[in-house]
Amino acid sequence: MLDALISAGSQTLQPAVLWAVASALPVGLLFGLLPGLSGLTAMAVLIPFVYGMDGFAGLAFLLTAHAVVSTGGSVTAILLGIPGSPANAATVVDGVPLRNAGQSGTAVGAALTASAIGGVFGALVLLVLLPVLRPVILAFGPAETFLLSLMGLTFLAAVGAGSPARGLFAGAFGIFISFVGYEPVSGVPRYWLDYDYLLDGFRLIPLALGLFAIPELVALASGRMLEQSKGELPGTQLLNGMRAVFDRVGLVLRSSAIGSIIGIIPGVGGETAPFVAYAAARQSSPDPERFGTGIIEGVIAPEASNNAKEGGALVPTLVFGVPGSSGMALLLGAFLVLGLQPGPNFLRDHLDIGLGLVLILAVVNVLAAVLMFALMPILARVVSVPPRLLVPFLLMLALLGAYSTQGDMHDVVFTFVFGAVGLACVRYGFNRAALLLGFVLGPAVERYLEISLNIYGPGFVFRPICLVLIALMIAALFAPKIGSRLRRKRA
Amino acid sequence: MIRTDRLLICGTILAVLAMVVWGMTIGGYPANANVFPAIAAGGVLIFGLLALREPPPEGGAGDVTWSAMLWLVAVLPLVYLLGFRIALPLYAFIFAIARRTSPLVSLLLAVGVAVVVEALFVRVLGLRLSWGWLAGAFLR
Known part of the structure; x- marks a missing residue:
């Protein structure tokens, strides 16, 4: 193991690898900053460039671009109120109220620091667990994945501020619209209204952009400035944000652990991790009602989990050759292009490459945060750009971001349709984050429950890990109430 | 009510x-x-x-106007008619001019939008952007 680690270190320091990392880092951050362009798009665009590259350098190139997207996206989520990628949607919930209160610097500083720590945590988890994780992942079958997805749904009410009934209503609506299109097991098309586009169901990026970007653009077009104070980001605010993260190490580590666990399990969906981390932070907070009104913990938790999940997602890809997400599926393709075969024998034959990827993941997360800190004086000026110049530019990015997912004009139209839904949510206090979380988790719950029932029958709930997950779910549901009652008694 | x-x-x-x-x-x-x-x-x-059963929420998007919504939606027919490459810069120009921006700044904004569309989305991302019904008919 030590030999492999030394070999990995020396491979990582090769000029070709350093060059690959240095060129992919700004590309990944740019894709994160631009609304609608995800890590998946970054990988899809960059894959042709790995032909002819040395194997490890090519992988480092792609992994770097993919891993730092959410770091860039956090800045867009806070400064513009538009999630750079769907995984940054949970950051909007508290990031925007902080920005509106003139605290965008604190929020961005906290988000970047949490992202860096989360990314390093995810890489360390990968490093520690890589050699021993096989039995754990094998223990996670469809039944466990179903319960984990269901656990995510129990957090619907805890995402964001406002009335729980309205949050759950929005979440249930999000779940319902996720069922439009082919049923995952029988393949029956549902609620498609003889409209071919709906056969595959609604798509995530138009939904996320519609819910978050369009209401923000309408508010800007109505003459509202992005930041009430119209100030620039002072360095002290960024430092305050950093300090806020180090004052909440427990929260960062817990959120990172949530991200890593969700990343490891294929099928749950990486977009879930930040929402679950947010909800867990809220439930364990002594001040849960302040979440959604601009609390720094509401930025730290989703951002830490966001970057930590990438390390987790690498585990099934390397250990089994089973991609945990669509981004990892492309990385798997790149492995094959570069003549490497991930799977059970990969770590035996190429442990140094596996460990090298861990090192890359840790280093690029820190570098991305440092680079974004350095760029903040320039990026921060965006909040003081007059709306009359900002709106057409952001609208272009949002529309082309939606269009670029499939090259389909329907996605652009549905961005506006969901924009109307987003506006109604903002106007009447329905929780947009809950709607998005319901939409992400609905299909996973349905798919894995059906598979579990077909394989194990209704008794699947008595599988050991399932029992643990059920206990955790009950604890997550009732712990906040018990905690607040205990606090009240003590007071 | x-x-x-x-x-x-x-x-x-x-x-x-x-x-x-x-x-x-x-x-x-x-x-x-x-x-x-x-x-x-x-x-x-x-x-x-x-x-x-709950009371109406307070606040919300109080500063949102109908004209702003219509301005945003207006980009959609423009894109269908002229395609992204023409519609987006044109929209940026009209949007800025209508909000009392100087013609020069509006023009610079439109050029900036056109450059980003062409350089990033067409050249780098390789997106095939349609020319729209009207512009497409002329170009064909």
């Missing part, structure tokens, strides 16, 4: 329930394809009814 949020909740509940009932009856979906939509619809119904 009827509250708009209540109208919205009732409309959503009715639409969702109608779709589920349609799926079970006329749509003829098999039982397992109906189970989860029915559960989600149940959630919409129950939480919707609970939300109906």
Whole structure:
């Protein structure tokens, strides 16, 4: 193991690898900053460039671009109120109220620091667990994945501020619209209204952009400035944000652990991790009602989990050759292009490459945060750009971001349709984050429950890990109430 | 007076329930394809009814105007007619001019938008952007 680690270190320091990392880092951050362009798009665009590259350098190139997207996206989520990628949607919930209160610097500083720590945590988890994780992942079958997805749904009410009934209503609506299109097991098309586009169901990026970007653009077009104070980001605010993260190490580590666990399990969906981390932070907070009104913990938790999940997602890809997400599926393709075969024998034959990827993941997360800190004086000026110049530019990015997912004009139209839904949510206090979380988790719950029932029958709930997950779910549901009652008694 | 949020909740509940009932009856979906939509619809119904009993939310997007919404939606027919490459810079120019921006700055904005569309989305991302009905007819 030590030999492999030394070999990995020396491979990582090769000029070709350093060059690959240095060129992919700004590309990944740019894709994160631009609304609608995800890590998946970054990988899809960059894959042709790995032909002819040395194997490890090519992988480092792609992994770097993919891993730092959410770091860039956090800045867009806070400064513009538009999630750079769907995984940054949970950051909007508290990031925007902080920005509106003139605290965008604190929020961005906290988000970047949490992202860096989360990314390093995810890489360390990968490093520690890589050699021993096989039995754990094998223990996670469809039944466990179903319960984990269901656990995510129990957090619907805890995402964001406002009335729980309205949050759950929005979440249930999000779940319902996720069922439009082919049923995952029988393949029956549902609620498609003889409209071919709906056969595959609604798509995530138009939904996320519609819910978050369009209401923000309408508010800007109505003459509202992005930041009430119209100030620039002072360095002290960024430092305050950093300090806020180090004052909440427990929260960062817990959120990172949530991200890593969700990343490891294929099928749950990486977009879930930040929402679950947010909800867990809220439930364990002594001040849960302040979440959604601009609390720094509401930025730290989703951002830490966001970057930590990438390390987790690498585990099934390397250990089994089973991609945990669509981004990892492309990385798997790149492995094959570069003549490497991930799977059970990969770590035996190429442990140094596996460990090298861990090192890359840790280093690029820190570098991305440092680079974004350095760029903040320039990026921060965006909040003081007059709306009359900002709106057409952001609208272009949002529309082309939606269009670029499939090259389909329907996605652009549905961005506006969901924009109307987003506006109604903002106007009447329905929780947009809950709607998005319901939409992400609905299909996973349905798919894995059906598979579990077909394989194990209704008794699947008595599988050991399932029992643990059920206990955790009950604890997550009732712990906040018990905690607040205990606090009240003590007071 | 009827509250708009209540109208919205009732409309959503009715639409969702109608779709589920349609799926079970006329749509003829098999039982397992109906189970989860029915559960989600149940959630919409129950939480919707609970939300109906609540007072209207405060604040919200109070500063949003109808004209701003129409301005944003106007880009859609423009894109259908002229395609992204022409529509987006043109839209940027008109939007800026209509908000009393100087013609030079508006022009620079339009050029900036055109450059980003062409350089980033067409050249780098390799997106095939349609030319729209009108511009496409001329270019063909």
